[in-house]
Amino acid sequence: MKYAAADLWSSRITNVLFFLCIVPTLISMSVIYVMNNDVIRLLLSGGSNAAAPKIAIDERFFYGMLQGQCWPALVLTAWIGPKLIAGDLANDALPTILSHPITRLEYVVAKLTVLAAFLSAITWVPMSLLFFFQAYMSPQPWAWAHIHILLGLLVGTMLWIALLSLLSIALASWVKWRIVATGLVFATVFVPAGVGTVFNAVMRTTWGNLINLPYIMVTLWRRLLHVSIPAMFERYELPTTALLIALTCMCVLCAMALNARIRAREVVRG
Amino acid sequence: MAVIELNGLEVRLANRVVLESLSGKLAGKAVGLLGPNGSGKSTLINTLLGFHAPSRGTAHVFGLDVRQQSRQIRAGIGYMPENDSFIGTMSGIHFVRYMAELAGVPAENALERAHEAMFYVGLGEVRYRKINTYSLGMKQLVKLAQAIVHGAKLLILDEPTNGLDPVARQRMIQLIREVRDAGDVNLLISSHLLRDVDETCDEVLILKKGRVAAICNLEEERRANRRFIELETVAASENFGEAVRQLGCECASFPGGRWKLVMPESIEIRDLYNIAAQQGVQIRRMNYRRDSLEDIFLNAMESKLGVARVGV
Numbered sequence: 199m200k201y202a203a204a205d206l207w208s209s210r211i212t213n214v215l216f217f218l219c220i221v222p223t224l225i226s227m228s229v230i231y232v233m234n235n236d237v238i239r240l241l242l243s244g245g246s247n248a249a250a251p252k253i254a255i256d257e258r259f260f261y262g263m264l265q266g267q268c269w270p271a272l273v274l275t276a277w278i279g280p281k282l283i284a285g286d287l288a289n290d291a292l293p294t295i296l297s298h299p300i301t302r303l304e305y306v307v308a309k310l311t312v313l314a315a316f317l318s319a320i321t322w323v324p325m326s327l328l329f330f331f332q333a334y335m336s337p338q339p340w341a342w343a344h345i346h347i348l349l350g351l352l353v354g355t356m357l358w359i360a361l362l363s364l365l366s367i368a369l370a371s372w373v374k375w376r377i378v379a380t381g382l383v384f385a386t387v388f389v390p391a392g393v394g395t396v397f398n399a400v401m402r403t404t405w406g407n408l409i410n411l412p413y414i415m416v417t418l419w420r421r422l423l424h425v426s427i428p429a430m431f432e433r434y435e436l437p438t439t440a441l442l443i444a445l446t447c448m449c450v451l452c453a454m455a456l457n458a459r460i461r462a463r464e465v466v467r468g
Numbered sequence: 469m470a471v472i473e474l475n476g477l478e479v480r481l482a483n484r485v486v487l488e489s490l491s492g493k494l495a496g497k498a499v500g501l502l503g504p505n506g507s508g509k510s511t512l513i514n515t516l517l518g519f520h521a522p523s524r525g526t527a528h529v530f531g532l533d534v535r536q537q538s539r540q541i542r543a544g545i546g547y548m549p550e551n552d553s554f555i556g557t558m559s560g561i562h563f564v565r566y567m568a569e570l571a572g573v574p575a576e577n578a579l580e581r582a583h584e585a586m587f588y589v590g591l592g593e594v595r596y597r598k599i600n601t602y603s604l605g606m607k608q609l610v611k612l613a614q615a616i617v618h619g620a621k622l623l624i625l626d627e628p629t630n631g632l633d634p635v636a637r638q639r640m641i642q643l644i645r646e647v648r649d650a651g652d653v654n655l656l657i658s659s660h661l662l663r664d665v666d667e668t669c670d671e672v673l674i675l676k677k678g679r680v681a682a683i684c685n686l687e688e689e690r691r692a693n694r695r696f697i698e699l700e701t702v703a704a705s706e707n708f709g710e711a712v713r714q715l716g717c718e719c720a721s722f723p724g725g726r727w728k729l730v731m732p733e734s735i736e737i738r739d740l741y742n743i744a745a746q747q748g749v750q751i752r753r754m755n756y757r758r759d760s761l762e763d764i765f766l767n768a769m770e771s772k773l774g775v776a777r778v779g780v
Binding site: 286287288290293297300461463 | 514517520542543545551552554556557558566567570571572599600611613
């Protein structure tokens, strides 16, 4: 794992992307600080209490932050996911690697762990810190009353991390060129989403959203954080169970792709 | 204990039997694995490494079952694959260190061991270069370095001289001999080049169509060859034959002054010259029997399958 992590950090682009992904956290932290500090709010509004900026630090705030962190995480994943195994596959290093006391499962888990650690550093870790920062800054007891936000953040980001990690490693294992694998990660997320939308329009249904990954994730995040939507849109919603089944199917497909590809030796059929 | 022991081993890949009823014990210090293309050499190696599961029978490496204990087996094996198999963007030293750590060498020792291995194979000067920039010969050597870096008990070398020019090939053969003679490491060398196996191995397993065609102890074969002599003489009478028999040799005469002798261990060639000198016999030509590995291989290929030990 340490070799994979060191390899990732050696790239300047990875560093730049990583720090760009931290930017929303810094902005959110500033907002939390300002909203909990009356002096600064008054200073910003030129001394008028009525004109002082007022942003509620609640479910909707963290929901926005979750999206602000998780979509950049997709960009970072598309960049570093393929890099993690492209080097091993380019010169067919798997027979050598797997001839050591390490199983295929351990190899994949190690790669996923590195990726998950990277993504954690820009998703649930900073968001949890912000949650506790808000709890610390808030003049009233806040944390316990909003504990569902923390749980929602953790579950929502874990789901996203698991899916992104599996997806990027699985796709990269099938494509020799890293840059193509990066493009394929984006295509796998957004092309089915477009197809699903067309399906919905043609068939006058909403079940096409089951292949619309952005829709699935945004809906799950919203429900996890207890963010309400206008009643008129509720009839377009799909049940949570269906969304979770769709996600599970995607993960299983990725696992099958990895199982077929991450082998010391290919068996030629026929 | 046998290094490798096969008991009715059968391996099926994609519903096709690739190895069938392989049985035998290989105890040589360096075992050659021979066979034409598609005979199952690589499949056997992959099975020993645990990459393919046996569908029937068993295979043991140092007494460990490949099905149940493949992790322990792999911990004691150094494997040099036939084709390119490395991380090209890593430097040689980095790659070898990485492989050492994967093999279980503690991180604090791995770098030192990697340096030693790189110098041992002759890549000390280029160890900080990326492997992608290495020549074919250097890539073979770095594969050998990663195979020996953790002090394996069994080295599996799959076509180690593949694609090498004569100088690089000679260097690789020399290295293999050094590795063989240096420590208590055993070798399994798969090659289609009989000469490579002849120069490095003391035992061969010959496969044909996924079955054992022959297991041959080359050392014993060589010793036997040294005892069988053909002579071409002038003026040799039956007295010469009698004198040779009195030495303890078995001998038979043929037209044209040709003799065939089987000498006991205690008899030296010099004794034959002495007898010839005493009896005024000229020895014009003296040949050891040359039952080369090529002959053994060709015999195995021509024989019916299931024929087992040669020269034992």
